[in-house]
Amino acid sequence: MNTLVFLIPIALLLGAVWLGAFMWSLKSGQYDDLEGAAWRILNDDDKPLPPPDKDDRSRKS
Amino acid sequence: MTVCCPAPGTDIPVVPLTGDEARHWITSAGPGRSRIEFIVPEANCVACIGGIEPSLNALPGVVSARVNLTAQRVAVVWQDGAAEPQQFMQTLADLGYTARPFDPRENGVLSEQEEGKALLRALAVAGFAAGNIMLLSVSVWAGADGATRDLFHWISALIALPAVMYAGRPFFSSALAALRHGRVNMDVPISLGVLLATVMSLYETLHHAEHAFFDAAVTLLFFLLAGRTLDHMMRAKARSAISNLTLLMPQAATIVENGMARIVPAAALKQDMTLLVAVGERLAADGVVVQGVSELDRSVVTGESVPELVQPGTEVQSGTMNLSAPLTVRITAAGQDTFIAELMSLMAVAEQSQSHYVQLADRLARHYAPTVHTVAGATLLGWLAYSHNWHTALMNAIAVLIITCPCALGLAVPAVQVVATGLLFRRGIMVKDGAVLEKLSLVDTVVFDKTGTLTLGQPVLLDGRDVAPRAMALAAGLAQHSRHPLSRAVLRAATEAGIAPAAVSAMQEMPGCGLEAQVEGKTVRLGNRLWCGLGEAPDAPGMEFALTENGALIHIFSFEDELRPGAAAAVSRLKAADLRVVLLSGDRPAAVARLAGLLGIDDYHARQTPQDKLARVAALQAEGRKVLMVGDGINDAPALAAGFTSMAPASASDVGRVAADTVFLGHSLLAVSDARALAVKAQKTVKTNFLLALVYNALAVPIAVLGFVTPLIAAVAMSTSSILVVANALLLGWRAPLSIPLPAAPRPPVGHKPEDDSMMPLNAPPQAAE
Incomplete structure (x- = not known):
């Protein structure tokens, strides 16, 4: 019985945190473009690598 | 990065986006910032994100540019004064995309989005409540009693009351609306069951009773909302895909005023104005030709496949496309008086005369709700006569309403529709x-x-393979300068056969006759038989071209409208x-x-x-x-x-x-x-679903009437019936009677050939009948 005093609030709190997170993500438009989100990860938008400096070359040789 | 899918109609006039007109589409995005959205029908692959976003972001003043692949739209936010929306359209056009500004209010897209979000929020709340209450309920069923049981019931009540009030709104409002019109729909018994279960459980909790039905009320809402949300998402997706097809049709037109040409919105056209119609443009108003001889493609308007010759004095209708030479047209009717507007009013009348179709589910609800309420009433009276105890009688009557709350019936239709429309949508x-x-x-x-x-x-050349390469090269050489549908067909056939068009000079297009040009010092003509000096062909006028060199026949090209x-x-x-x-x-x-x-x-x-x-x-x-x-x-x-x-x-x-x-x-x-x-198959599934739900009721109602229903029995019975119904709907996808294959690659690969037509089927912009 004593453990319930802690466990029930914890369970409810975790649920409430999830609910809050979901509401926030919905409001910020994260579910507006599910199609695009799936493809964006494949987009090759990396910035070009910085020119290798001397350290790199010395290590290679 | 290459453009993934080049605009098919680069000849489509760009709608000017300046001044007051643009205000219509611009919304505020925080202090000093504005936001505009464009519909970009070709933005349908990952390469488009990489092509569009960096280019727009590089413009001075642009805060953010984001492509939405689902809706095929681009949203741009910029600092006020630092950029003009016209620039964005220009940038998109330079990249090869046709764009048109998007008004979220159009076609009710905005309200549809809001409705979808509201459903999702309600679903989340119901899910949260259902999970937590079920946790507590399982403990009660497992044997918690006394103070612990009361505590659990109280916590359940605290979660359930606000959750039902919030998540139940879509059902309550729909039920109210139906009742107000003197009708009954499925939402009436649903709302009644949920509300009664909540109120009765609250009463029982207050009196330290053994049974509370909070879990039933909330889980029911959760299941039904899941079905409804999926249903809504599916339809919103289909509708947005359709509304994106609306292209930049004649929204703007060129008029001549005091000897000066001016571009005006199509809505501003008035009678007696003089309209200039360029080649490839659609007429924005009805009128009479005053100058120029050309051919009009009237297929969209009349269904006629052969272009019609027009000359000064000919009446022309809005919506037809000018094919061979510029025309000057005096407007006889614009706006509400045009041929198209006339058809629209015919359409409106036809729509009104349609009798309102009542869906099967609503027809069923008309019988279901009164039956259920009669059974509940009979239970109340029966128990009152038997036990002379108001409390017992009322509890059993309410239990009947809870157990008959049409969860499975409510899911029977949406579950099938989501599966069926999804199967169709993917094709x-x-x-x-x-x-x-x-x-x-x-x-x-x-x-x-x-x-x-x-x-x-769209006409195609018959027996294209049998044509001598030289004839084909000559014909293609002439045809490449013409917009005539038959010329286009010749050019396509030549490209398919891998024959390069011959070099021609002094090209002339004679509307209604054909094309004439000089090739290697000889006069070559491609056109109808009469004009080429061969006499009129008896049948299929207009569906053939003769090719002559200095008056001597080389070949006759026959065409047919491709099946x-x-x-x-x-x-x-x-x-x-x-x-x-x-x-x-x-x-x-x-x-x-x-x-x-x-x-x-x-x-x-x-x-x-x-x-x-x-x-x-x-x-x-x-x-x-x-x-x-x-x-x-x-x-x-x-x-x-x-x-x-x-x-x-x-x-x-x-x-x-x-x-x-x-x-x-x-x-x-x-x-x-x-x-x-x-x-047909989906409708069969709907009917078996109804049958399943009714069988469930036939089994569950006697238990409720006799007063044996506990929350555990209610939960098990309701979930089982719902799962059965959903599983039955999912079976629809198995051996579905569909012969159109799924598109092999739903998205074009990154950086594919720009001129590739093979990826056109899905998400393709409409091909104007040209």
Whole structure:
């Protein structure tokens, strides 16, 4: 019985945190473009690598 | 990065986006920032994100540019004064994308989005509540009693009350609306069951009783909301895909005023203005030609496949496309008085005369709700007579209402519709509304339009392979400078055969006759027989070109309006399913008869005006037939609206697409027979679902009436019936009667060839009938 005093609030709190997170993500438009989100990860938008400096070359040789 | 899918019609006039006109589309995005959205129909692959976003972000003043692949839109936020929306459109145009500003209020997209979000929020709240209450309920069922049970019931009540109030709103408001109109729909028993379960449980909790039904009320809402949200998402997706097809049709026009040409919005056109119509442009108003000789493509308007010769004095109609030479037109009617507007009003009348169709679920609800309420009332009276205890009698009566709360019935239809419309959507068939599937399954007559529906509305060269390479090269050389549909067909055939067009000089286009040019010092003509000095051909006027060199015949090119792929198969399947197939066309009798013979359609009518088509469809319906109208043109729109239900290809005119209930994106006409076959199967599944739900009620109600229902029994019974119904709906995808294959690669690979046509079917912009 004593453990319930802690466990029930914890369970409810975790649920409430999830609910809050979901509401926030919905409001910020994260579910507006599910199609695009799936493809964006494949987009090759990396910035070009910085020119290798001397350290790199010395290590290679 | 290469443009993934170049704009098909670079000749489409760009709508000017300056001054007051632009205000319409711009919204505020925080202090000092503005936001605008563009519809970019070609933005359909990952390469587009990489192409569009960096280019727009590089513009000075742009805060953010984001592509939405689902809706095919681009949203740009910029610092006020630092950039102009016109620049964004220019940048998109430079990249090869056609863009048009998007007004979120149009077609109710905004309210639809809001509705979807509200449903999702309600679903999340119901899910949260259902999870936590079930946790507590399981403890109670497992044997918690005394103070612990009371505590658990109280916590459940604390969660359930606000959750039911919030998550139940979609059902309560719909039930209220129905009751206010003196009708009963499925939401009435649902709302009643949920509310009674909550109130009764609260009363029981107050009196330290053993049973509380909070879990039943909340789980019920959760299941039903899940079904409803999926249903909404599916339909919103289809509708947004259709509304994106609306391109930059004649929204702007060029007029001549005091010797100066000026671009004005189409809405500002008035009678007696002088309109300049460039080659490739569609007329924005009705009028009379005052200057110029050209040919007009009237296929979208009349269904006629052969271009019509126009000269000063000829009356021309809005929506037709100018093919060979610039025209000057004096406007005789604009805006509300044009030919198109006239058809629109015909359409509105046809729509109004449609009797309101009541869906099967609502018809069932009309019988279901009174029956259930009678049983509950009888239970109350029976127990009162038997035990003389108000509390027991009331509790048992309410238990009957809870256990009969139509969870499975509420899911029976949406679950099937989500699966069925999803199957169709992936094959490029967009169903606008849930009731459409039901209507499709009841159809017993299919009426087809010819040009653009049974055919592609695009002539192709017959026996292209038999033409001598030299003849083909000469013809292609002349044809490449013309917009005439037959010239285009010659050029396509030459490209397919890998023959390079010959170099020509002194090219001249004689509207209504053909093309003339100098090749290696000789006069070469490509045109009709009469003009080429061969005499008029007796049949198929206009569907052939003669090629002559210094008056000597080299070759006769014959063309035919290409049959839409799958047309024959679709027609034979529809006939095999005992449907009556009718062909109504605005084209010449010879062309219609030939096509009807080819497809095996016995019932055909040529030279049909829009009014004739409407009258024929109305007559068929008056006979008690349920007509599926399949058409694409402006001339089909009234008939589309009058039909019991209707379909249009994506290449249809804007008006046609709006009028149709279902739009298919691919080329294949098998979409029609597939949609019909799946609708029939879906309707069968709906009926077995109803049967399952009713069997469940038949078993559960006696238990409730006798007073044996506990929350545990209620939870198990309700969940089982819901799961059964959903599983049955999912079976629909198994051996679905669909013959259109899924697109092999739904998205084009990154950086594919710009001129690749193979990826056109899905998400393709409409191909104007040119």
